[in-house]
Amino acid sequence: MRAVITVIGKDMVGILAKVSGTCAEANANVIEVTQSVLQEFFAMVMLIDMEKMTCGLSELQERLTENVGEMRIHVMHENIFNSMHRI
Amino acid sequence: MLNMSDIMETITMIQDENLDIRTITMGISLLDCCDGDISRSCEKVYAKIYSRAKDLVKAGEGIERKYGIPIINKRISVTPIAMLAGASGGDPMMYARALERVASDVGVNFIGGFSALVHKGFSPGDRELLGSIPEALAETERVCASVNVGTTKSGINMDAVAIMGRAVKEAARLTASRQCIGAAKLVVFCNAPEDNPFMAGAFHGPGEPDCVINVGVSGPGVVRAALGKAGKDKDLTEVAEIIKKTAFKITRMGQMVGSEASAMLGAPFGIVDISLAPTPAIGDSVAHILEEIGLERCGGHGTTAALALLNDAVKKGGVMASSSVGGLSGAFIPVSEDAGMIAAAQSGALCVEKLEAMTAVCSVGLDMVVVPGDTHEDVIAAIIADEAAIGMINGKTTAVRLIPAIGKKVGDMLEFGGLLGSGPVMGLNTSSPSVMVGRGGRIPAPIQSLKN
Numbered sequence: 001m002r003a004v005i006t007v008i009g010k011d012m013v014g015i016l017a018k019v020s021g022t023c024a025e026a027n028a029n030v031i032e033v034t035q036s037v038l039q040e041f042f043a044m045v046m047l048i049d050m051e052k053m054t055c056g057l058s059e060l061q062e063r064l065t066e067n068v069g070e071m072r073i074h075v076m077h078e079n080i081f082n083s084m085h086r087i
Numbered sequence: 088m089l090n091m092s093d094i095m096e097t098i099t100m101i102q103d104e105n106l107d108i109r110t111i112t113m114g115i116s117l118l119d120c121c122d123g124d125i126s127r128s129c130e131k132v133y134a135k136i137y138s139r140a141k142d143l144v145k146a147g148e149g150i151e152r153k154y155g156i157p158i159i160n161k162r163i164s165v166t167p168i169a170m171l172a173g174a175s176g177g178d179p180m181m182y183a184r185a186l187e188r189v190a191s192d193v194g195v196n197f198i199g200g201f202s203a204l205v206h207k208g209f210s211p212g213d214r215e216l217l218g219s220i221p222e223a224l225a226e227t228e229r230v231c232a233s234v235n236v237g238t239t240k241s242g243i244n245m246d247a248v249a250i251m252g253r254a255v256k257e258a259a260r261l262t263a264s265r266q267c268i269g270a271a272k273l274v275v276f277c278n279a280p281e282d283n284p285f286m287a288g289a290f291h292g293p294g295e296p297d298c299v300i301n302v303g304v305s306g307p308g309v310v311r312a313a314l315g316k317a318g319k320d321k322d323l324t325e326v327a328e329i330i331k332k333t334a335f336k337i338t339r340m341g342q343m344v345g346s347e348a349s350a351m352l353g354a355p356f357g358i359v360d361i362s363l364a365p366t367p368a369i370g371d372s373v374a375h376i377l378e379e380i381g382l383e384r385c386g387g388h389g390t391t392a393a394l395a396l397l398n399d400a401v402k403k404g405g406v407m408a409s410s411s412v413g414g415l416s417g418a419f420i421p422v423s424e425d426a427g428m429i430a431a432a433q434s435g436a437l438c439v440e441k442l443e444a445m446t447a448v449c450s451v452g453l454d455m456v457v458v459p460g461d462t463h464e465d466v467i468a469a470i471i472a473d474e475a476a477i478g479m480i481n482g483k484t485t486a487v488r489l490i491p492a493i494g495k496k497v498g499d500m501l502e503f504g505g506l507l508g509s510g511p512v513m514g515l516n517t518s519s520p521s522v523m524v525g526r527g528g529r530i531p532a533p534i535q536s537l538k539n
Contacts, residue, residue, distance in 0.1 A: 045089075045095075079154070080097065081094055084093070084340055085089070085093040085097075
């Protein structure tokens with residue numbers, strides 16, 4: 001059971017730290033991170049294992065939105081991407 | 088690992104291009120609720136729907152949170168009530184009230200199935216139900232009615248067509264103080280599908296299982312954006328390819344949500360309806376897709392050809408993406424629910440005659456078309472007959488959902504608000520069809536060979 005966290009917005013110090021910190025608090029294991037900064041525009045995709053997570057996906061999204069602030073954050077179950085983009 | 092650009096594509100579709108699941112509709116058979124006593128029958132109807140659908144809204148919201156995909160409507164369709172009315176006798180209004188009460192208690196915004204299938208004639212209960220439709224739609228908020236007046240195999244029941252002409256007018260008249268909303272909840276079909284999840288025409292056909300989950304997807308905005316990104320220099324073969332690929336992705340999402348909902352609710356998964364269903368939101372318009380293909384204005388010459396291409400490509404892409412496609416499946420062209428259609432109708436580029444031609448190549452028919460309030464009921468019946476004839480001859484579903492705007496004239500606007508949008512009153516050819524409509528009888532089923 002894995003989920004995808006995406007974070008998009010203006011680059012600043014500590015985004016990755018805050019996101020991974022929030023994941024750690026929820027006991028979500030980070031499996032993979034891809035991130036890039038293009039012209040001050042920050043984009044990150046993080047794959048997490050939610051097997052032992054202590055909260056639901058919507059609560060994790062709320063916590064992330066609260067902790068990181070001013071970024072567009074989505075937390076979605078990976079199945080939606082698998083079903084849309086893989087035959 | 089998932090590809091980053093795929094992930095961003097999905098998120099852009101949902102966030103910026105209005106991709107959503109339009110409806111999860113639970114179909115429930117009420118055949119085992121029949122009782123000789125109408126009060127007991129109504130009690131059984133309430134109890135069965137409540138027990139089956141009490142978790143429907145909760146399950147839908149759970150899926151929304153898990154996948155981050157909006158599910159706009161959770162709805163219920165039931166066995167055509169005329170069948171129950173036939174068994175129990177009594178006033179069909181009692182069923183309408185029971186349906187309204189249970190819909191409100193389980194928290195769905197519409198319940199479909201105040202319906203009758205009368206394409207070949209009337210059986211007991213059918214006439215009573217047809218007669219009670221205007222009152223039922225006026226008295227209830229959530230109940231939707233539909234009537235099947237024709238099929239390719241049995242022809243068109245013109246007696247029923249005449250009755251429905253009057254019912255449409257009466258439904259609008261009884262709700263004149265509420266934007267004539269009654270008529271917006273009434274659909275007259277030819278070749279009605281039994282597994283359609285979309286309101287107002289949803290009902291649970293007698294050939295369906297006891298309880299089933301059907302899903303309707305949406306996504307005109309996604310298709311338009313994909314065509315916009317491709318640019319104007321692609322030829323139409325490539326345009327069709329782009330639409331197919333986009334429809335595939337949209338439908339896969341519907342398939343996943345349907346399977347998930349069916350597992351959560353313990354009901355088998357029925358079908359994905361792969362219709363492109365527009366909303367009045369900016370950028371969520373089927374008319375704008377046609378304009379993106381290359382028309383100055385939807386409704387001009389070329390519209391029928393562009394719509395034919397769109398409709399066919401959506402089906403081809405969607406069919407491969409789902410284990411079971413059904414319902415209406417195609418492009419919807421409801422005037423009041425589509426920003427591009429509204430603009431085209433207001434500018435005079437789109438007229439009812441062109442809409443009628445468009446219905447020959449897309450799913451459904453004259454949908455959410457606002458007509459002058461003083462339109463004669465026989466003219467409405469004749470419009471229904473014309474649409475039914477297109478469906479009957481071409482072996483496809485057609486439907487009519489006209490709203491006579493009581494007290495308004497051509498060019499005025501009728502504002503429904505929400506997903507139903509707003510529609511300009513469109514002009515009609517008012518020469519009288521009364522003698523033909525008054526003849527009644529049946530238009531015989533068409534020959535199935537010598538196709539020209």
